[in-house]
Amino acid sequence: MSDLYEYSTPELVRLLGSRFREYRLRCNLTQREVAEKSGIGMTTIHKFESGYANNISLGTFLLLLKVVGRINALEELLPDLPPSPYLIQGNGKQTQRIRHSKDSSL
Template sequence: MGDLTGYSIPELIHLLGTRFRDYRQRANLTQKDVAEKTGLSTVTIYKFESGTANNLSLGTFLLLLKAVGWINAINDFMPELPESPYLVRDDEKKVQRIRHKKL
């Protein structure tokens, strides 16, 4: 699936739900199995998989990834970045926040 920047948030949630269903099925788990592992309701899982869950929290999504054994996929879509020389001050301390100079 190429560039996803043109997708709306509901479209992306629907896409993730559809993909999650595939991961769940490949893990040989039912929606009830996932509900028991996560403490979520089967209705929540159904809504996510069918694309009708408009506002799934990040915590819930992480619980679902753990349930199907894919929590380490976080490293694939948001890997830790190497140190940036632009984020080190002249005194060798790491920059804590970005400030823009007033014009």
């Protein structure tokens, strides 16, 4: 597979839809069964799998991942990070927000 940065967002959505279809088929599920288990309309599922959906909501995608048993893959996508020494304040508390100083020369 080539670098995913080369893909546009609609192309990535099409790629995910195609992959989702493979997972659905390996789980021996029909689109109707996925719709019933997820509460998502069959039209949305069909458009997602066939590449006609330019975008789907994150919530919809998460529901679909649950149906095919891949919701735990999110841990691989965005695993917990160890505390960063750069974000620890002098009092031992972690910084909640990073603020950049305003530079009038910009």
